[in-house]
Amino acid sequence: MSDMVRMNKSEKIVNTVIKYKSAFILLLLCVCVSLLTPQFLSWTNIMNIARQTTTNGIIAIGMACVIIIGGIDLSVGSVLAFSTLITGLLITNGVPGFWAGILGVLFGGVIGIISGLLIAELDLPPFIVTLASMSIFRGFTMLVSGGMPVSLQNEISFFGAGYIGSVPFPVIILMVVFLIMWFVMNRTKFGRHIYAIGGNEQTASLSGINVKRDKILVYGISGLLAALSGIIIAARLNSAQPDAGNGYEMDAIAAAVIGGCSMSQGGIGTMGGVIIGSFIIGVLNNAMNLLNVSPFWQTSVKGFVILIAIIIDRMTTRVKKA
Amino acid sequence: MSSSHAMEDYILEVKDIRKEFPGVVALKNVNLKVKRGSVHALLGENGAGKSTLIKIISGVYTQTSGHIFVNGNEVDKMTPKTAMKLKIAVIHQELNLVPQMSVAENVFVGREITTPVGTVDFKEMERRTGEILKQFKIELDPKAKVNDLSIANQQIVEIAKILSLDTDIIIMDEPTDVLTDNETEQLFGIVQNLKKNGKTIIYITHRLGELEQICDEFTILRDGEYIETGAIREHTINDIVALMVGRDLKDQFPYTKAKVGEEALRLEDCSRKGVVEHISFSLKKGEAVGLAGLVGAGRSELARCIFGADKFDQGKVYIEGKPVVIDSVRKAINNGIYYTTENRKEDGIFQNASVNFNMTISSLNDILTKNVIVKRKENSLTHDMKEKLLIKTADMGVEIKNLSGGNQQKVIFARALLTHPKIIILDEPTRGIDVGAKAEIYRIISDLKASGNAVIVISSELPELMGICDRILVMHEGKLNGEFAKEEAAESKIMQCAFGVMEEESDV
Numbered sequence: 001m002s003d004m005v006r007m008n009k010s011e012k013i014v015n016t017v018i019k020y021k022s023a024f025i026l027l028l029l030c031v032c033v034s035l036l037t038p039q040f041l042s043w044t045n046i047m048n049i050a051r052q053t054t055t056n057g058i059i060a061i062g063m064a065c066v067i068i069i070g071g072i073d074l075s076v077g078s079v080l081a082f083s084t085l086i087t088g089l090l091i092t093n094g095v096p097g098f099w100a101g102i103l104g105v106l107f108g109g110v111i112g113i114i115s116g117l118l119i120a121e122l123d124l125p126p127f128i129v130t131l132a133s134m135s136i137f138r139g140f141t142m143l144v145s146g147g148m149p150v151s152l153q154n155e156i157s158f159f160g161a162g163y164i165g166s167v168p169f170p171v172i173i174l175m176v177v178f179l180i181m182w183f184v185m186n187r188t189k190f191g192r193h194i195y196a197i198g199g200n201e202q203t204a205s206l207s208g209i210n211v212k213r214d215k216i217l218v219y220g221i222s223g224l225l226a227a228l229s230g231i232i233i234a235a236r237l238n239s240a241q242p243d244a245g246n247g248y249e250m251d252a253i254a255a256a257v258i259g260g261c262s263m264s265q266g267g268i269g270t271m272g273g274v275i276i277g278s279f280i281i282g283v284l285n286n287a288m289n290l291l292n293v294s295p296f297w298q299t300s301v302k303g304f305v306i307l308i309a310i311i312i313d314r315m316t317t318r319v320k321k322a
Numbered sequence: 323m324s325s326s327h328a329m330e331d332y333i334l335e336v337k338d339i340r341k342e343f344p345g346v347v348a349l350k351n352v353n354l355k356v357k358r359g360s361v362h363a364l365l366g367e368n369g370a371g372k373s374t375l376i377k378i379i380s381g382v383y384t385q386t387s388g389h390i391f392v393n394g395n396e397v398d399k400m401t402p403k404t405a406m407k408l409k410i411a412v413i414h415q416e417l418n419l420v421p422q423m424s425v426a427e428n429v430f431v432g433r434e435i436t437t438p439v440g441t442v443d444f445k446e447m448e449r450r451t452g453e454i455l456k457q458f459k460i461e462l463d464p465k466a467k468v469n470d471l472s473i474a475n476q477q478i479v480e481i482a483k484i485l486s487l488d489t490d491i492i493i494m495d496e497p498t499d500v501l502t503d504n505e506t507e508q509l510f511g512i513v514q515n516l517k518k519n520g521k522t523i524i525y526i527t528h529r530l531g532e533l534e535q536i537c538d539e540f541t542i543l544r545d546g547e548y549i550e551t552g553a554i555r556e557h558t559i560n561d562i563v564a565l566m567v568g569r570d571l572k573d574q575f576p577y578t579k580a581k582v583g584e585e586a587l588r589l590e591d592c593s594r595k596g597v598v599e600h601i602s603f604s605l606k607k608g609e610a611v612g613l614a615g616l617v618g619a620g621r622s623e624l625a626r627c628i629f630g631a632d633k634f635d636q637g638k639v640y641i642e643g644k645p646v647v648i649d650s651v652r653k654a655i656n657n658g659i660y661y662t663t664e665n666r667k668e669d670g671i672f673q674n675a676s677v678n679f680n681m682t683i684s685s686l687n688d689i690l691t692k693n694v695i696v697k698r699k700e701n702s703l704t705h706d707m708k709e710k711l712l713i714k715t716a717d718m719g720v721e722i723k724n725l726s727g728g729n730q731q732k733v734i735f736a737r738a739l740l741t742h743p744k745i746i747i748l749d750e751p752t753r754g755i756d757v758g759a760k761a762e763i764y765r766i767i768s769d770l771k772a773s774g775n776a777v778i779v780i781s782s783e784l785p786e787l788m789g790i791c792d793r794i795l796v797m798h799e800g801k802l803n804g805e806f807a808k809e810e811a812a813e814s815k816i817m818q819c820a821f822g823v824m825e826e827e828s829d830v
Contacts (some may be wrong), residue, residue, distance in 0.1 A: 186695075187694050192683065199672035200673065206629075206631055206669055208651040208654075265674070267672065267674050
């Protein structure tokens with residue numbers, strides 16, 4: 001009898017660790033890195049990591065929603081570049097920076113909605129549709145900009161480089177986006193519907209959920225957040241770069257997966273997990289810079305981390321089953 | 323053949339098996355003795371421990387204590403590999419086939435026969451598959467694509483696969499659950515042939531009517547405990563049910579006539595091209611109407627149209643006398659209609675989501691305050707449902723896939739009830755669930771009627787329909803082909819009607 005009780009207790013601990021495994025991995029990573037280099041734990045460095053994580057974090061939140069609904073969005077990097085370019089051109093043509101930024105973000109949302117329409121209404125595979133739009137909008141960006149960066153004329157620098165107290169403004173944007181999306185996913189009908197559609201589209205539709213509309217909206221959110229992320233980068237650099245966001249879809253997918261989203265079945269994943277996932281990538285990048293790891297190695301290490309994350313995920317789900 | 327001294331010749335003996343999972347004892351002191359060359363039924367309600375026992379016998383789980391003897395020799399540690407060596411194999415409900423491949427390729431999948439050059443020798447595989455099929459008098463073309471086969475024939479491919487391994491003990495887990503009556507007959511024929519060829523079969527089923535037809539002996543488990551073993555011949559079905567449930571199920575179908583009120587639903591000449599034609603009927607509050615018919619007669623399709631998941635091309639639908647156009651599921655729900663599907667797993671539940679999530683997904687508006695989900699409201703609603711429908715789960719936060727089939731079904735019922743429906747369409751509400759849970763489902767249907775709901779029940783089990791419904795409508799090839807009041811419903815008449823052989827009833 002006492003044996004059983006003990007088992008229950010240790011089982012409980014194991015379950016807690018499994019449930020919050022990405023948080024534990026992040027913690028472990030931080031402890032290891034801070035032992036290797038004391039600089040790591042300085043406030044400036046931590047804020048540095050947070051600011052660098054903003055870009056990927058915001059995109060990853062949108063990506064996670066798409067993955068949870070059972071899809072994928074490869075076009076985020078190109079949408080980011082094109083929307084930023086739109087903002088840049090609007091500023092060049094005299095639109096006030098703030099409004100140019102808002103229009104750029106909305107524009108990203110519209111592109112997302114178009115992808116969503118194709119995916120939901122024509123029942124096309126999301127991988128292919130967003131692969132196509134990734135190519136289309138990268139091309140458009142190059143065509144329109146002629147391959148040259150567009151200056152933002154210091155109109156919105158605060159959004160990228162500003163501080164509130166000692167906290168970089170982009171970090172505050174990330175936190176606000178996270179809180180809003182956490183709320184949407186956990187406390188609204190729409191969020192429930194996203195989980196339901198990802199979990200089982202047939203059941204969702206027979207439960208009275210408007211599957212098509214919600215799918216379209218989710219791709220819209222992904223486009224919107226990608227554009228927001230792009231405008232933050234551009235604001236910091238004070239220019240819209242035509243090659244901005246190249247390959248960002250991979251980091252966003254990685255963050256979502258490390259944070260517990262499943263590529264093989266929808267309906268799984270949390271906003272908290274995704275934020276932690278993007279911070280794991282952020283800390284890793286930062287640590288490798290501090291430790292002077294060669295950039296070539298950095299890329300490979302990131303790949304290994306993704307692999308390890310998914311292996312741990314598989315093993316722990318297996319433990320849970322047995 | 324060894325079956326001549328069947329009296330003492332046990333091919334498989336399981337003694338005092340105990341299996342503990344963290345916090346739960348799944349099996350305690352379970353015994354099973356299976357005679358060589360017999361068909362042995364393993365019976366029990368869901369959660370009685372049948373699957374755990376099967377997993378121990380096939381080496382998936384290791385018992386906490388107890389012994390397993392195969393051919394009289396004790397097996398030290400059963401693993402899937404030793405099970406295979408000892409010629410034990412399980413045919414699961416979910417088939418393990420590659421649909422794009424041929425029968426022969428599936429039979430030899432993973433052990434392909436190769437030519438001296440190293441390429442796959444399709445001819446030889448087909449020849450050997452043909453031999454196996456012939457030996458057991460199975461008519462199936464080794465070259466046929468599995469994709470093109472019926473579920474029944476796919477199951478047979480699975481059996482052929484096992485036979486090609488020269489298996490002695492074949493465990494079949496609810497094989498007839500997905501089969502039509504004809505297919506079931508065909509499967510029984512094959513089981514008889516297997517038996518004639520000296521194979522031993524452990525047969526798990528919920529369809530007790532099948533026992534007399536093909537089983538020799540039975541063993542009953544209840545709540546993880548061994549209850550009894552006996553010869554089928556010496557027991558009535560009622561005895562067996564009583565042993566399984568642990569109480570006398572005198573009233574298998576708790577029917578009470580409810581107060582019939584005004585008209586709830588009326589269909590006038592409704593059609594959907596190629597699916598249902600000229601359907602007209604009406605349904606009153608407090609009434610349960612059964613929809614009988616063969617698989618493919620258009621019953622579920624009709625239900626889907628009423629529910630707005632599909633659309634009628636023509637015809638009129640009235641709810642409480644008012645004409646309505648229902649072109650989406652949402653609209654149906656808002657009009658007080660709910661439909662629970664026949665395939666729980668495929669389109670009934672969200673497997674990885676919690677019980678709470680599964681229950682409230684169609685009625686989220688009721689747990690909102692200013693568009694925000696209030697967990698407290700949700701918990702109290704779902705808790706009430708849990709009590710009302712006697713749903714067995716320790717925690718409403720667990721993933722629904724951890725619940726038994728019967729409890730999953732009750733959660734879906736709860737989902738329906740939370741939308742406050744006036745008209746409820748239940749498609750195969752008792753498929754794949756055990757006797758005890760079935761009785762509870764019938765009780766719920768009875769309660770629904772009593773509280774003034776109109777209920778449509780679609781079921782392939784005629785006794786069930788005749789037991790619980792006030793009226794039975796029979797469909798044949800997309801048309802309503804007959805109607806029987808409870809008093810005049812007889813199985814033979816309904817079947818004739820379902821097969822389309824009864825002429826005089828054709829105008830409804």
